[in-house]
Amino acid sequence: MLSIVGLGPGPGYATEAALRAIREADCVFYEDYTGPLDLETLRRAAAREPVRLTRRDLEDESGRAVFDCLREGKKAVLVTAGDPALATSHHALVALAAARGYKVRVIPGVSIICAAFSVSCLSIYKLGGVATVTYPRGGVYSLRPYELAEHNLQRGMHTLLLLDVREDGSFMPLRDAAEVLLTLEERERRGVFTPDRQAVAVQRLGWGGSLLYTTLSRLKDTEAEGPAVLIIPAKLSPVERECLEAAAGTQL
């Protein structure tokens, strides 16, 4: 059996089900390229030393090490940060394991997508979609965050923006994300990511980070390193505003 297990956004967010699956596994694998993994909790729960898999191991080599374990009739677990199957990264592994006749289960973890809304008091009913802010590839910027936020602002919906991972595996800091968004505005000029656009930044949740509610131009000067996510809120309801203003600045 293969279990795909999420440890949540940071220390303290592992669930009992996740810890049990790790403890009972014969082979413990993890990846830390889709999010910031709480390796200390993982090591404490695992009966043996966890084995790190790279994006190349899991994608280009289709998780060969995982299948080597499963073929011997053993229990394998793949541990990730956050929720393990929310992005599409591990769907191919689930499908492949099932096609090869192995039992697969996904153990959901606390996802930064839902948690970011929760800690900032924004209504999930107003979540209009999720996009990723990426560094330009070969000088080309992805317009998806711009187009999604534009569409959502017109409808009164909030936009959640995940931040890119750098080539070296580190996470895009907030100042770089703000700079990308402001650059998109300079090019598109439709009033979406203006310097005075308010944004909510959820930075290092579970790792002693903080919640910021400020403008894009101020975010460009933030020193804090990643991981973080951004929400571009549409018009706030009175209770959203009161609650968000109370939460802003608190440690996460």
Next chain:
Amino acid sequence: MLSIVGLGPGPGYATEAALRAIREADCVFYEDYTGPLDLETLRRAAAREPVRLTRRDLEDESGRAVFDCLREGKKAVLVTAGDPALATSHHALVALAAARGYKVRVIPGVSIICAAFSVSCLSIYKLGGVATVTYPRGGVYSLRPYELAEHNLQRGMHTLLLLDVREDGSFMPLRDAAEVLLTLEERERRGVFTPDRQAVAVQRLGWGGSLLYTTLSRLKDTEAEGPAVLIIPAKLSPVERECLEAAAGTQL
């Protein structure tokens, strides 16, 4: 200090941070009207017998019992199912406590909204919004699920539907939700909730429930009781389809 703590969708999904906050609290309150609470885990973690608060206690009386505890300089915790602050129910309490000068923290839990996407292998990047399927009030049906799903299907986005709570506090079963959606189609006739529309039902996650991938007309004949959520998927990518078909029918 007031902590608002989520226990996740069902047994096994409590996080270490949630259990610690409950253990350390002087006054432990809970509510079970926004979701199915794992009372056994709560009782095991709490140092004293948890006190149940009704919607009336929290909304009409603004959480008076909670403030009675805080006023004595004690630590209060309010425990909910799922993620505690994702819906808007407890935002007013956070805002009120902060306005009265108390420190407040929200401890996010595993939310059914993110977990439903995760266990069914659907891409969160294609989440186009969240609505609730409600029983008619005074003969009037809410059109919000219909309009949101229509908008999302046109854009290739998935729609997440939460299900209503009955007057007696029980959760709307899937068959009733399917019936409401089919009734909306009979009235609107724009091809959104047709009998052969495919839906993903995540039923009793964490409580030995299951994942169904079937049509609305078949869901109308499902015996299973709630709690459940529905996803109306737009066109699936090949990997979403493969992974969802592998996951369908599994126990949750």
